[in-house]
Amino acid sequence: MDPFTAQSLKGVLRRDLRAPLYHQLQAFLRGLIERGEIADGERLPREEELARCMGISRVTVRQALQPLADEGLLVRQRGRGTRVRGGRPGSGGHGIPMPLKVPLGELMHSLDILADHTRVRLLGWERAVPPAPVRAAFGSGADEALVRCVRVRYRHGHPFGYYASWTRTDHPDFDADNLARGSRIALFRRCGIGFSQVRQSVSAQRVGALPAMHLQMAPGQAVLTLERRAYGRDRQLLDLLEIQYRPDQLRYQMRLDHEPDLPETSA
Structure with a gap:
């Protein structure tokens, strides 16, 4: 047809x-x-x-x-x-690449893996005062502007993840041009933004209409959602990132080793 x-x-x-x-x-x-x-x-x-x-x-x-x-x-x-265009790489029988596997327990290394194996497209960038829930997370005032960034990552031409972040920085290089070209982790290093602690949570959620459109999904379908909060040395929140991954495109894995019970010894 x-x-x-x-x-x-x-x-x-x-x-x-x-x-x-x-x-x-x-x-x-x-x-x-x-x-x-x-x-x-x-x-x-x-x-x-x-x-x-x-x-x-x-x-x-x-x-x-x-x-x-x-x-x-x-x-x-x-x-x-x-x-x-013919000859798209890395595709299976239906043109969807196999899921990318990343280690759950090595966060920064995992993010570098994702950056190396995907390409990014910037959807939006602005310096703005965030909504109240985000201000509460950052402990920021009603007039403090943070950097808002929305991007989509692709693997072999397929949408992979929808990234939305708020970042506390005044560095002039943390701009739309640099965010459109590569890894935010590399840009953090370039701008001298260091983290002393990173907390992340992974959950399954229903995707909204706008992320669904960019991820080539139907609104309401389940997505793998990762929230990452990165703190500076003074325990101040510097970066709040939410990523919605297509579940057929990412697989987190963790290795758990079990040590056999040792035989009891008598004194």
Whole structure:
């Protein structure tokens, strides 16, 4: 069945959602590619045709297509249109890479593993006064601004984790450009932000509409949620991070060794 008929496209874009239309179209196209509904090498309809069928502008279509090209899922050529790129690495039978395994007991090392095996896309950055629950966690005043950052990580072109953080720092290098390029852990080191204690908790939660869209999931599905609080030497909270992982993309593992009971000895 052709996924680009008027019947197939009906209801794909919803204007009652807070998510921008280009994000919704991007998620729709990525799903078609990952499920194999548009095959490697197949050409997409031209921009003007997509725009007409979906009742949006060509600018909106371009905003949806370009990130997919940046991730390597599409090839765009002037005058020749857009086609699905073949030969995506690390995929199983349904195009989803095997889960990345990281050790639960070695936090900083685990985060470096994730950074080395994934690529990041910055969704938002601002310096703003956080909401009351976040202010309470940081012990910050009503006028103290913190850095808010939202990012998505990808493995082999597949969305992997939705990262939302608040950070207490005035360092000029802790900006959108640097956060868009690499690991926050590496940026902490570069900015001289040191942690004396890190606490984390892992739980299963239901994913909200906006993270679900970026993770290619349905709202309400279960996600593996990690909350990480990092403290400075004065026990002051410096960084609050919440990550929502696709459960088919991450597996935490821990080794527990059991020592056999020793034989009793008499004095």
